[in-house]
Amino acid sequence: MLGALGVWVGWPAADPVSGIVIAVAILLVLSTAGREVFRRLLDGVEPQLVETVADALRTTPGVRGVRRVRMRWSGHQLRGEADIEVDPALTALQAQGVAHAAEQHAVSHTRRLTELTVHTSPAGGP
Template structure:
């Protein structure tokens, strides 16, 4: 129940991002055309793609809140990941469009310095996005939601992009109008890089990939649990914002079922307290004297 309450709280962060991006993108694109700033226009286009990302996060959170059913016994948590994957394609297309537009400006050769107002608008946007980033990152850490944290990091990158756009505009006003187009080009590259990062993380999770270093940390926690003699197998996969862990442990063959069950409960408790992993499936196997002898021979 706590997981679904956290998902509902995460929707607040998505709505904050959507509202900020709608206002800023409309303002920056219109002012970019008025002031003649390629960088500010590109920054505004970047924010329109971020609307899609925030909507994807919102939709994913909404679907993820649906309880398990006959077709989805593990729940609908992966909807977050699928939504992020779709958003990455849209972001990449927008980034390519910005790069093409910046390249056209170079080819046309008739570059005019943009109005100084564009730079101040970009800086104002950077400040706004930094406050949105602070809000979403704190909320994501409090509810332990990875998709919202990804959106928060996107908010932070947008603040940096706006600062870069402002720097390009100021440079153009100092007598190098080409810097405005260069800033627009860099914005397009940042959009494509962000899209690739989101695509890589989402595709890795959807194919049941998992961080090997994090799995080793989980393995150490299980191995150090009192009563565990050995680990035969351990596997983990990402399911939305949750982690599903399957582990086969060996315990003394002389233990009763109740004692073995206590060890299993202790593993689950430690995984929750140390790593916030709630979905742990523990299978118990007997650890016999014959296995001890085999281990001594291997040594």
């Protein structure tokens, strides 16, 4: 429409120029959408979601540190694994309780996170 108007007022290049502008706009939208789809195909998760889970774990009582958080998409749900540090003096049962609390805290604070396996390690250990 804009190209036809330009030709009508005497600018013969208006039609091809408007076509190029529309093509560039389509390519920009396609490249953005393509990156997101490609990331999802490779089970990639946005870094801010991983940081949200790490922050939730850090604020759980009994967690002394977060070593690693890994997540992936499974359909429209997130699943993940986390390695946390706990007091080395805790018994295995107590460490399991901290891990369970950390899992529940992270799941309740992260949208679409449905499952998080939490491993515990003594703080300061390898």
